Amino acid sequence: MFVEMLKNLWESTGLNHSYNGGFLWQNYVMLIIACVLLFVGIGLKKEPLLLVPIAFGMLLINIPGAHEILMKYPEIDPETGLTTAAGGFFYYITRGVKWVIFPPIIFLGIGAMTDFGPLIANPKSFILGAAAQLGIFITLFGAMALQFKGFEAAAIAIIGGADGPTSIYVATKMGVDDAMLSAITVAAYSYMALIPIIQPPLMRLLTTKKERSIKMEQLRPVSKREKIVFPIVVTIVCGLILPDSLPLLGMLMLGNLLKECLVTDRLSQTASNGLMNAITIFLGISVGSMAVGTEFLALNTLKIVALGLLAFMMGTVGGLLMGKLMCVLSHGKINPLIGSAGVSAVPMAARVSQNVAQKDDPNNYLLMHAMGPNVAGVIGSAVAAGVLLAVFL
Numbered sequence: 001m002f003v004e005m006l007k008n009l010w011e012s013t014g015l016n017h018s019y020n021g022g023f024l025w026q027n028y029v030m031l032i033i034a035c036v037l038l039f040v041g042i043g044l045k046k047e048p049l050l051l052v053p054i055a056f057g058m059l060l061i062n063i064p065g066a067h068e069i070l071m072k073y074p075e076i077d078p079e080t081g082l083t084t085a086a087g088g089f090f091y092y093i094t095r096g097v098k099w100v101i102f103p104p105i106i107f108l109g110i111g112a113m114t115d116f117g118p119l120i121a122n123p124k125s126f127i128l129g130a131a132a133q134l135g136i137f138i139t140l141f142g143a144m145a146l147q148f149k150g151f152e153a154a155a156i157a158i159i160g161g162a163d164g165p166t167s168i169y170v171a172t173k174m175g176v177d178d179a180m181l182s183a184i185t186v187a188a189y190s191y192m193a194l195i196p197i198i199q200p201p202l203m204r205l206l207t208t209k210k211e212r213s214i215k216m217e218q219l220r221p222v223s224k225r226e227k228i229v230f231p232i233v234v235t236i237v238c239g240l241i242l243p244d245s246l247p248l249l250g251m252l253m254l255g256n257l258l259k260e261c262l263v264t265d266r267l268s269q270t271a272s273n274g275l276m277n278a279i280t281i282f283l284g285i286s287v288g289s290m291a292v293g294t295e296f297l298a299l300n301t302l303k304i305v306a307l308g309l310l311a312f313m314m315g316t317v318g319g320l321l322m323g324k325l326m327c328v329l330s331h332g333k334i335n336p337l338i339g340s341a342g343v344s345a346v347p348m349a350a351r352v353s354q355n356v357a358q359k360d361d362p363n364n365y366l367l368m369h370a371m372g373p374n375v376a377g378v379i380g381s382a383v384a385a386g387v388l389l390a391v392f393l
Contacts, residue, residue: 024064024293024294025293026293026294026296026297027062027063027064027292027293027294028062028293029293029297030058030062030291030292030293030296030297031059031062031063033058034055034056034058034059034062034288035055035059037051037054037055037058037186037190038051038052038055038056038059040190040193041055041193044193046193046194047189047192047193049280049284050164050189050280050283050284051189051190051193051284052284053280053281053283053284053285053288054185054186054189054284054285054287054288055288056284056285056288057090057284057285057286057287057288057289057291058288058289058291059288060090060285060288060289061090061288061289061290061291061292062291062292062293067292069088070088070089070090070091070289071087071088071090071091071094071289072087072088072091073087073088073091074086074087074091090285090286090289093282093285093286094286094289094290096279096282096283096286097168097172097181097283097286097287097290098172100169100172100173100247102165102168102279102282102283102286103165103166103168103169103172103247103248103283104165104169104247104248104250104251105251105275105276105279106165106276106279106280106283107165107248107249107251107252107255107382108251108252108254108255108271108275108276109255109271109272109275109276109279109280110165110252110255110276110346110378111231111251111252111253111254111255111256111257111258111259111271112255112256112258112259112268112271112272112276113255113259113272113276114252114255114256114259114346114375114378115371115375116227116230116231116256116375117219117222117227118219118368118369118371118372118375119371119372119375119376120222120226120227120230121219121220121221121222121372122219122369122372124326124334124372125338125372125373125375125376126376126379126380127322127326128319128322128323128326128338128339128341128342128372128373128376129319129342129344129373129374129375129376129377129378129379129380130342130376130380131318131319131321131322131323131339131342132315132316132318132319132322132339132340132341132342132343132344132373132377132380133160133161133315133318133342133377133380133381133383133384134160134314134315134317134318134319135160135161135310135311135312135313135314135315135316135317135318135343136157136158136160136161136311136315136381136384136388137157137384138160138310138311138314139156139157139159139160139307139308139310139311139314140153140154140156140157140388141153142307142310143156143157143303143307146303146307148300148303150392151174151175151176151392151393152174152176152180154170154174154388154389154391154392155167155170155171155174155176155180155181155184156180156184156304156307156308156311157307157311157388158170158171158184158381158384158385158388159184159187159188159191159304159307159308159311159312160308160310160311160312160314160315160343161315161343161344161377161380161381161384161385162188162191162192162195162312162315162343162344162345162349162377162381163188163344163345163377163378163381163382164185164188164189164192165248165283166248166344166381166382166385167184167185167188168181168184168185168283168287169247169248169385170385170388170389171184171185173389173393174389174392174393177295178290178292178295179290179291179292179295179296179298179300179301180300180304181287181290182287182288182290182291182296183291183296183300183301183304183305184304184308185287186287186291187304187305187308188308190308191308191309191312192345192348195312195343195345195348195349195352196348196352196355198309198312198313198316199316199340199349199352199356200352200355200356202313202316202317202320202340203316203320203337203340203352203353203356204356206317206320206321206324206336207320207324207336207337209360211324211327211335211336211337212335212336212337212356212357212359212360212361212364213357213360213361213364214327214332214333214334214335214336214364215335215361215363215364215365216333216334216335216338216366216369217333219368219369219372224260224262227260228257228260228261230256231252231253231254231256231257231260232253232257234249234253234379235249235250235253235254238379238383238386242383242386242387242390243386244385244386244387244389244390244393245382245383245385245386245387246386248382248385248386249379249382249383249386252378252379252382255268255271255272258271259272312343315342315343316340316343318339318342319339319340319341319342319343319373319377320336320337320339320340321339322339322342323335323336323337323338323339323340324336324339326339335357335364335366335369337353337356337357337366337370338350338353338366338369338370338372338373339373340352340353341353341370341371341373341374341377342373342374342376342377342380343374343377344374344375344377344378344380344381345374345377346371346374346375346377346378347367347371347374349370349374349377350366350367350370350371350373350374351367351370353366353367353370354366354367354370
């Protein structure tokens with residue numbers, strides 16, 4: 001009896017699964033990758049709120065034998081339609097991604113934490129936010145050139161929006177497989193974490209010291225009425241032109257309205273704290289759990305990683321070039337560095353703009369000016385997602 005118990009225990013271990021199924025080296029490589037991402041999130045403190053849950057979900061699902069337990073499908077009686085045996089825990093929480101529930105809720109929380117004041121004070125920021133979406137459309141054609149299908153290319157291209165939830169939303173709506181969805185998401189969040197490394201060389205390459213040293217005039221005060229009207233008007237205008245953008249953009253604007261109207265403080269606090277934190281955990285674990293080694297470690301994953309880097313770089317270049325043009329047209333009143341903040345990684349990209357400016361002049365404060373294009377980039381990425389969905393679905 002005791003020997004039989006020990007035998008059953010051994011047969012349930014991951015080591016035995018690995019032994020009987022052959023040496024699945026892909027699982028062990030993914031365990032290493034998961035540990036690297038954990039180090040980036042915890043040790044280097046780069047996007048820890050998402051990289052840590054994603055990496056840990058990746059860690060869990062790639063332990064040999066764990067997939068059958070965590071992702072077990074529920075057993076359903078074909079005659080009655082009733083569930084006769086429950087599925088695995090990960091099976092249920094990944095429904096939030098597969099049914100496109102989590103990304104819009106994340107946008108609700110982002111809206112409740114975002115101040116659109118700098119954008120309202122300087123509407124020209126919309127142009128910079130739009131220009132920074134250049135990376136999306138260049139990468140779209142690049143992905144097609146690498147033999148990805150149209151809907152797959154669109155899902156990959158949205159990485160250039162520098163917005164993880166948007167990448168997940170578009171990839172899911174496009175119906176890509178789990179491995180591609182995971183690769184797109186990991187690439188998006190990894191490059192968001194690396195913005196302080198990716199952007200500065202491009203910013204210094206495409207701008208002169210004189211341009212980087214431009215000090216911009218202080219932004220005008222924005223009234224509470226303007227802040228309340230803004231999300232309503234944006235929702236109506238974008239909804240009438242591009243309804244496909246509303247699941248993300250509409251929730252973003254609702255979250256912001258809850259914050260600005262001053263009569264829904266409890267809802268705003270819930271959206272920006274408790275709800276946002278809970279969904280972030282589940283979203284991260286769900287995405288990580290889709291990165292199964294045998295499917296994730298493929299040539300397409302490497303292509304996606306390369307295209308994601310291209311998307312980020314071209315988005316930064318697009319914003320900078322538009323910033324340079326606006327600098328010329330304004331007779332030197334606009335610092336082109338704020339154009340790089342047009343990618344929607346809020347507020348990291350705006351901080352990078354200020355940090356680069358202060359390398360040449362420590363007294364040059366660009367943060368609030370860069371926040372305008374930064375939040376415009378959030379809106380721009382949601383609109384770009386709507387365009388891609390309207391074209392390819």
